[in-house]
Amino acid sequence: MRRYCSVLGLAARSTFWRVLAATLLSCGAEAALFLITLYGWPFVVYGPDQAWKANNPMGLEGLIAHSHIALCFGLGLLAVCAALAFLGWEGSGCRTGYTLRRLRVGERALSLLWGGYGAACLVIYWAAHAGTVLALCGAALPRLSEEAASPLSLFLACYRSPYLHALLPLEDVWLLARNLLLCAGLGLGMAAFTHERSHGGRAWGWIPLALCAALLFPLPMGAFPFGELDPAFLPYLEHEVRIYAGASIAPGLSALLLTAGSAGVLVNSLIHIGGRAAYEK
């Protein structure tokens, strides 16, 4: 057991600080964008030449959408993936692969362990962003407009805001499964990349998946056609904010693309890691 822990320790030593830095920077950028939007929110908006004016009530989902904090998540995710993909990177002119192949844990077990480590790092990244956004929403609650302020504001925002919904799917188990599959697919995909590189091969599957994840991570409720939607939510979702995905095909497609892509990369990575014998002739 200690042997496995020591190879995990090796992975952590080479990537942990980079992953932590990318996570903290993206969370910090997210907080900065959110607070700038919060304190600069125009409660009344005017038309050209002040021909008309309208109330602009501040709601949590509006704040999240207008602050574009999902961009920070996407860029941070790419940075974390880049850091993890260089796990076992033979920098400084070293061929660490020569030593890794002599370890008794076996090269396949090593790659699977590193895949698990990568997936765990991504789950932590996801949790860090969920925590940051929840803390920001908590800070914004006292400043919400009367129309949007209610004891259930945060709860409803988790269903109304695609980004917050993707971070905290609550009862949307399909979205939860997509996120977990994405973490597993990316984690193993990057481990397969490292594994193949040490054999002079290539396993690039994680790169398009990471790009898609960065772009398509926010997902509104009901994007999965087979996911059941509690009818009680419909009045809040369809009529008030019109972001429920049931009427549009795009969220469904993006949900399908990312889920199928994650599953594909996961299977492909397992084939790469499992298929290449370390001492083959």
Added chain:
Amino acid sequence: MLELNHVRKSYLGSCPALNGVSLSIGPGEIVGLFGANGAGKTTLLKCVLGLLKYEGSITLDGEAVTHRNIARLSFATCEHSFFPGLTPAAHRDFYREHFPTFRERRFDALIDFFALPLHRRARGLSTGQKNQLEVTLALSQGADYILMDEPFAGNDVFNREDFYKLLLGLLEPEETLFLSTHLLEEVRHFISRAVLLDKGAVAGDMTAAALEEQGLNLMDFVKTSLHYREDRVLNTLEQLDDGEEE
């Protein structure tokens, strides 16, 4: 016994790097592997370690080299195979965990001998120190067969000479050293057998005792076996002179 039978290796788009190499290396031997650049020395060592695909067979006491017995081989290479982010002390902990026969006392003795900083990351060491760490790890792993590929490229002559002296006293009778180097003069008193490679094939294989019996020294043996042309310098200079006169 490390046995290589008809080992062949070709790289894409080039002539064979190894062309049917057959060798047997027994316990306790100190084998020098010599040959010109491109003769296939590094390729041969990498094939033994399973780092390259090859044709033929390589066995360790009759068994193919797999992850079950790979720890019986260690490798010191001028490319360096240590972890640049780890300190020598962290390497010691890591090796102790992964190689049950790790020789901790030997590791400490070699670290002292080379005066390596125990708590500085390997990437921060000088080139010479990196070589020394690489050799220290290969010798301390507790392997039966220690493979070295130009381990002291870039080290000063005093360090090398002292190290070879130390090595003679350090190695246990059952430990085997397979050393690829160009530094013939420095290792001639130290090796028990010389294997010469030329264009991917064994061009000569003789023990130090046999060389002594025949009244040959290692350099003569290498030059004869590899068909070294004594006159090539003179010929080139004469060609240059002729060109200038015209």
